[in-house]
Amino acid sequence: MNKLLPVALLIAASTTFTSAHAQFFGGDDQARRQIVELREEMSARLEASSRGQLELANQNELLRGEVAGLRGQIEVLLHEIESLKQRQRDFYVDLDERISRVEGGGVIPGTAGVPAATAGDPAAESDTYESALNLLKEGRPGDSLEAFKAFLAAYPRSSFLPGANFWAGNAALQAQEVVAARSYFNTVITTWPEDPIAPDAMLGLANSLRLMGEARSEQDTLRRIVERYPDSSAAQVARQRITAQ
Secondary structure (H helix, E strand, O other): OOOOHHHHHHHHHHHHHHHHHHHHHHHHHHHHHHHHHHHHHHHHHHHHHHHHHHHHHHHHHHHHHHHHHHHHHHHHHHHHHHHHHHHHHHHHHHHHHHHHHHHHHHOOOOOOOOOOOOOOOOHHHHHHHHHHHHHHHHOOOOHHHHHHHHHHOOOOOOHHOOOOOOOOHHHHHHHOHHHHHHHHHHHHHHOOOOOOOOHHHHHHHHHHHOOOHHHHHHHHHHHHHHHHOOHHHHHHHHHHHHHHH
């Protein structure tokens, strides 16, 4: 009996070791699985975060491009506004000279083939023209357009016809009568292509085409300005708008 005791103890110890071994390695496998799962989860999170950062970077790049484009358009518009103001000032100076020459009975340069009005009162003609312009300056484009229509009907042989059609086009454009604006600008371009106001009329035509959604025709018109009147202020604006597209 005493001899069998060590054997029994050895068997019990062996059984205990086997159970502990199984528990130890079984627990190690579970821990490994948990580590693998944690790694996979972390890897998925990192990948999702990387994708999000990449998308955010792409969006930021797109926004930078859009902002740069808007800045370019703003600069073009500001330059165009300043150019228009300068052209208006120059035109009013020229208008005063024309009125003086009409009152003096002289021939107005730049209006070859268009004789000065002899019927009626030249002073009344110039006053009517200037009144239509003043309506536009006062921010009343609809009234100005009607006044220019009346002027064109009353003075069909006026020396102011190029300017009257040009400013009628601008008044129509501001009154959102875009089709009428295009017609007035085209009249200036086709009838008086050598008049100093023709480049500005062509720029007005480009603006009309833009509002009508005719982008290709607008670009063609801008290029024609540069080709026909390369030294004009309208050509400077046209070049900037072509580059900004």
